Amino acid sequence: MQDFVKQLMEAAKAAGIEECEAYVSSRDSFRAMTTEGEVVEYESNLTRGLGFRGLYRGRMGYASTEAFDEEAVGQLVRGVMESAELCEDEDEAPLYDGGEPVPDMDLRSPALAQVTPQEKIDRVLAMERLVKESDPRIDKTAHNVINTGSYTVRIVNSHGMDRSYTEDVCALYGQATAKDGDIVSSGGYGVAARSFDGLDVQKVGGEVARRTLDGLNAAPVPSGKYRVVFFSEAMCDLLGVFSSIFFSAETAQKGMSLLKGRVGERIAAPCVTLVDDPLMEGGMGSRPFDDEGVPSATHTVVEDGVFRTFLHNLKTARKDGVATTGNARKVGYASAVHVTPTNFYLKPGKRTLDDMLRGIGEGLVITEVSGLHAGANPISGDFSLLAKGYTFREGRREKPVEQITVAGNFYELLNAVRELASDLTFPMGGIGCPSVDVGELSVSGT
Numbered sequence: 001m002q003d004f005v006k007q008l009m010e011a012a013k014a015a016g017i018e019e020c021e022a023y024v025s026s027r028d029s030f031r032a033m034t035t036e037g038e039v040v041e042y043e044s045n046l047t048r049g050l051g052f053r054g055l056y057r058g059r060m061g062y063a064s065t066e067a068f069d070e071e072a073v074g075q076l077v078r079g080v081m082e083s084a085e086l087c088e089d090e091d092e093a094p095l096y097d098g099g100e101p102v103p104d105m106d107l108r109s110p111a112l113a114q115v116t117p118q119e120k121i122d123r124v125l126a127m128e129r130l131v132k133e134s135d136p137r138i139d140k141t142a143h144n145v146i147n148t149g150s151y152t153v154r155i156v157n158s159h160g161m162d163r164s165y166t167e168d169v170c171a172l173y174g175q176a177t178a179k180d181g182d183i184v185s186s187g188g189y190g191v192a193a194r195s196f197d198g199l200d201v202q203k204v205g206g207e208v209a210r211r212t213l214d215g216l217n218a219a220p221v222p223s224g225k226y227r228v229v230f231f232s233e234a235m236c237d238l239l240g241v242f243s244s245i246f247f248s249a250e251t252a253q254k255g256m257s258l259l260k261g262r263v264g265e266r267i268a269a270p271c272v273t274l275v276d277d278p279l280m281e282g283g284m285g286s287r288p289f290d291d292e293g294v295p296s297a298t299h300t301v302v303e304d305g306v307f308r309t310f311l312h313n314l315k316t317a318r319k320d321g322v323a324t325t326g327n328a329r330k331v332g333y334a335s336a337v338h339v340t341p342t343n344f345y346l347k348p349g350k351r352t353l354d355d356m357l358r359g360i361g362e363g364l365v366i367t368e369v370s371g372l373h374a375g376a377n378p379i380s381g382d383f384s385l386l387a388k389g390y391t392f393r394e395g396r397r398e399k400p401v402e403q404i405t406v407a408g409n410f411y412e413l414l415n416a417v418r419e420l421a422s423d424l425t426f427p428m429g430g431i432g433c434p435s436v437d438v439g440e441l442s443v444s445g446t
Contacts, residue, residue, distance in 0.1 A: 001024065001068065001154075004073070005022050005024070005050075005156050007073055008020075008022060008052065008076060008077070009022070009156070009158055011073050012054055012077050012080070012158070015077050015081065016056065016081075017054040017055065017080060017081065018054070018056065019054065019055045019095050019157070019158045019159065020053065020054030020095075020157065021156070021158070022050055022052050022156045023051040023052075023153070023154075023155050023330065024048070024050050024152075024153070024154040024155075024156075025048070025050075025051070025151070025152070025153055025154075025332070025333040026046075026047065026048040026049075026151070027048070027150075027151050027152075028045075028149065028151075029043070029044070029046075029047075029147070029148070029149035030043070030044050030117060030120060030146075030147065030148045030149065031145065031146070031147050032120060032121050032124060032145070033124075033143065033144065033145045034124050034128055034141075034144045035142045036140065037125065037128065037132075037141075039121060042121075049064060049065065049066045049332075049333040049334065050064060050065050050076075051063075051333040051334050051335070052064065052065075052076045052079070053080065053337075055084070055095075056080060056081050056084035056085070057084060059084040059085070059087040060087060060089070060093040061079070061081060061082065061084030061085070061087060062079070062080065063076045063077075063079025063080045063083060064333060064334035091318075092318050093315040094314050094318055095157050095159060095292070095314070096292050096294050096314060097160075098157070098160060098162075098163065098293055100294075101295065102163060102288040102289045102295045102296070103279060103288050103295060103296060105165070105279070105287070107165060107166065107167035107168065107194065107287070108166060108167070109168040109170075109194050109196065111197070112148060112168050112170070113150070120148060123146060123196075123199060123201060124145065124146040125144075126201050127172060127201045127204050127205045127208075128144045128174060130202070130205030130206070131176050131205045131209045132176075134206070134209040135178070135213055137178045137180050138176055138177075138178050138209060139176075139177050139178055139179045140176065141174065141175070141176045142175055142177075143173075143175040143188075144174045145171070145172070145173045145190075146171070146172050146173075146199070147169070147171040147172075148168075148169070148170045148171075148196065149168070149169050150168050151166065151167050151168075152164060152165070152166040153165060153166075153291070155289075155292070155293045161293050163293055165287065165289070167194075167286075167287070169192065169194065169284070170193050170196050170198060170199055171192040171193075171199075172190060172199040172201075172204050173188065173189070173191075173204070174189060174190065175188035175208065176188070176208050176209065176212045178212045178213050178215070178216055183217060185212055185214070185215030185216045187208060187210075187212035187215060188208060189211055190204065191203065191204055191428070192284050194282060194284075214400055215388065217399075217400060218388065218399075218401055218403075219400075219401065219402070219403070220404050220445035220446045221364065221391065221401055221404060221443065221445045221446070222445055222446050223443060223444045225440045225443070226363055226364040226440065226441060226443045227361075227437075227439065228363060228364050228365075228437075228438050228439070228440065228441040228443070229353075229360070229364070229365045229366070229435055229436065229438070230366050230435065230436050231353075231365055231367040231389070232353075232421075232425040232427075232433050232434050232435045233433075234367055234387070234389075235346070235434070235435065236426070236427050236431045236432065237369050237372060238369065238376075238383070238410060238413075239344070239431055240429075241372050241378055241410075243341055243344055244340060244341070244378070245257055245379060246258065246378075246381070246410070246411075247259065247274075247301055247310060247341070248311055248339045248340075249311060249313075249317070249319075249339060250313070250316050252310055253316060253319060253320070256379050258381060258411055262307055263307055263309060264307065264308075265306070265307055266306050266307075267302065267305065267306070267307045267414065268302055268417065269414065269416065269418070270304050270305045271304075271305070271349065271418070271420060272302055272304075272346065272417050272420070273300065273302060273303055273304060273346070273347035274300070274301045274302035274345070274347070275299070275301065275344070275347060276298070276299045276301055276341050276342055276344050277298040277342065277345070278296035278298070278326065278342035278343060279297070280343040283342070283343035284426065284428075284429050284430050285342035285343040286343060287342065290313070290326045290327060291329050291330045291337060292313060292314050292328040292337060294313075294324055294326040296342070299311070299325050309322075309325060310325075311325050311327040311339050311340075312324045312327060313328035313329075314328065315337070327339050327340060327341065327342065341430065343426070343430045343432065344430060344432070345424060345426070345432030345433060346420060346424075346432070346433045346436070347420070348420055348421065348422045348423065349419055349421055349422055349434065350422055351419070351422060352421060352422055353421040353434075353435045355395075355421075356435070357392050357395040357396075358394070358395030359395070360392075360395070360437060361393070361395070362391070362392060362393040363391070363392060364389055364390075364391055364392075365390050365391075365392060365397075365435075366387045366389040366406055367388055367390065368387065368388040369385040369386065369387050370385065370387075371386045372385065376410075380409070381410040381412070382407075382408075382409050382410075383406075383407065384405055384406075384407040386403075386404075387401075387404050387405065387406045388400075388401060388404075389401045389404075401445075403445070404443055405443070406442070406444075407441065407442045407443075408438075408441045408442065413438050413441075416439040417436055417438055417439070418437040418438070419436075419437045420434045420435070420436050420437075421435040421436070423435055
């Protein structure tokens with residue numbers, strides 16, 4: 001690979017490409033899924049690819065390959081030149097010079113390489129068994145999945161930058177249905193971790209069973225206005241849908257973000273602070289540098305309700321005349337560079353969820369939302385989502401609720417936040433939230 005990249009850089013220079021970058025991604029991944037105690041899917045893959053981009057006649061061109069021979073060098077160089085000639089984007093897309101050091105981060109779990117495929121399958125089967133045996137009302141277990149992977153990113157460019165990192169990722173997820181007479185309920189839960197030991201069978205299996213059983217005898221509430229608390233995981237779903245549009249300089253420059261031109265203004269309640277932290281220990285979005293090689297750094301995007309910064313890559317930062325925040329991201333080695341958050345979270349409050357509910361008195365806790373792709377508009381901020389949860393009175397849980405729709409506007413919701421609990425959670429990735437009291441919202445039920 002070292003010789004291939006060197007040859008590629010030399011060929012690009014000889015062809016008149018002014019500056020260029022090779023992005024090499026390799027992935028060693030494992031996935032198994034079980035249903036009713038049987039392995040129904042099994043995958044083990046080792047893949048490697050290279051994305052190549054270069055500035056030619058003032059425009060940026062892209063090409064990619066999974067072959068690493070002399071013929072591929074010529075194809076990549078020609079691909080970049082042809083792509084650049086067809087490019088209509090006149091905005092500058094600079095490459096990073098690699099002048100700043102990157103933080104030292106350990107994203108590896110050396111013991112993961114010693115875990116056998118059978119041990120991984122045994123773990124997901126043990127989790128499924130725990131769910132199945134936890135209560136006679138558990139009827140079926142399905143879509144129980146274990147994933148493990150080791151991913152390496154290396155970025156080399158014509159400015160002399162050459163940097164890389166490797167990360168290990170594991171995930172365990174379970175799903176079940178329960179029956180009580182004619183009533184059927186389903187539930188699921190999962191965790192992601194850097195190490196295999198982080199996949200706690202008792203925790204995942206116990207939560208799958210509890211959430212599945214909690215839905216039995218659930219019913220809708222009458223339509224109306226309710227004091228609503230979004231449980232941490234449901235709030236993560238909301239933030240995840242709107243974060244990539246609302247807080248991205250890329251979408252703002254396209255006129256798609258409601259926050260365009262509002263840096264320095266109050267856009268949320270004073271108790272709201274929103275942080276992007278790629279340096280978080282154990283964070284699933286942690287990394288020493290972004291997908292342009294820019295060193296990672298923590299940024300406060302919203303501070304005490306005041307909008308401080310958009311998230312930027314080098315291109316959007318150059319256009320706005322500011323420094324990049326190091327949020328460049330490629331969804332794969334062959335993709336263009338976009339802007340995405342890393343470990344993006346609402347700063348938690350000091351009171352527990354139970355204490356917060358006691359302070360409210362009565363209302364509705366939304367534990368799960370669905371229909372996010374169809375029911376949420378990331379540009380306008382409007383949402384109308386199917387939801388599950390429970391009512392509470394005097395701070396105590398009353399009855400399970402399902403088949404309701406909760407509606408509002410995310411921008412208005414940020415301004416309406418009254419309090420955030422202390423239960424900050426990162427369910428399965430880089431979006432984190434505590435439970436949030438958002439005041440009154442419209443709920444459609446019976």
